[in-house]
Amino acid sequence: MNAAPLAEQVVVVTGAASGIGRELVLAMTEAGARVLAVDREGRGLEDTCSLAGGVAEPLVLDLLEDRAGERVVEGAVGAFRGIDVLVNCAGIFPSSPALEVATAEWDLVLGLNLRVPFLLSQATARHMVGVGKGGNIINVASAAGAIARPGVAHYCVSKAGLIMLTKVLAIEWAEHDIRVNAVAPGLVETPGVEDLLQTEEGRHEHEQKLAKIPMARTGKPQELAETVIFLASDAASFVTGHALFVDGGYSAGHTFRG
Ligand SMILES: NC(=O)c1ccc[n+]([C@@H]2O[C@H](COP(=O)([O-])OP(=O)(O)OC[C@H]3O[C@@H](n4cnc5c(N)ncnc54)[C@H](O)[C@@H]3O)[C@@H](O)[C@H]2O)c1
DSSP: OOSOTTTTOEEEEESTTSHHHHHHHHHHHHTTOEEEEEESOHHHHHHHHHHOSSOEEEEEOOTTSTTHHHHHHHHHHHHHSOOSEEEEOOOOOOOOOTTTOOHHHHHHHHIIIIIHHHHHHHHHHHHHHHHTSOEEEEEEOOGGGTSOOTTOHHHHHHHHHHHHHHHHHHHHHGGGTEEEEEEEEOSBOOHHHHHHTTSHHHHHHHHHHHHTOTTOSOBOHHHHHHHHHHHHSGGGTTOOSOEEEESTTTTTOOOSOO
């Protein structure tokens, strides 16, 4: 196994101030990459970059702003002269029953979880095509993009869309040597998930989710990071248009436990 599978690679990670995104920055710098860490939370971003073992530069940016894709590319070109790998990780996962969900919440979830990854991928791929040496895009989807869950219609649809977007972009951009893949996490221990445990209802739902996971545990952000590093590395040089489920067997089928 190559100890530095991402040596010489410039990586952009969105949602880098917390959770899976933060772990991606730590693991990818460890794997030899130089990383532009993007998030709207400046303080968390600074913490991520100071925790990183290698080179990580922060870019504080609300990804819902106009021209966010272009600003990310400009940031990577300014800091590191280019961009080889984009990881679209920023996302939100509010719960609202379909009978009650407000239009604004629907638009926010679809906006951040689907439109933003498309616009960032488009701006990044335009840059990569201009440079002419290919690249990698990895979308952080969710098992909820394949397995329906009540109370999160907008979230499920956004992640199902992201998995399909991954496939479409993979086949459109294969001729430019740009691989596009997704990881689809199951339940992973992150601050975003811990927030959901603050209410009795949230804790009950969490127990129910755990009971459905064949491996009977949550995943660790490091386990996600290892998968993303694999997809970004030459070890996955013939893998494109794929969604890799990292979910302890959740999407394979249900257990009869619990
Ligand atoms: N944790 C899980 O169990 C789980 C499971 C499946 C999929 N996912 C996906 O993994 C990704 C990361 O999840 P997490 O649990 O680490 O979440 P998290 O809440 O810990 O981190 C999300 C990050 O995205 C950032 N962000 C939100 N809106 C932004 C905006 N407009 N501009 C810039 N940054 C913004 C937040 O500031 C935060 O740092 C999400 O896409 C999520 O859907 C997580």
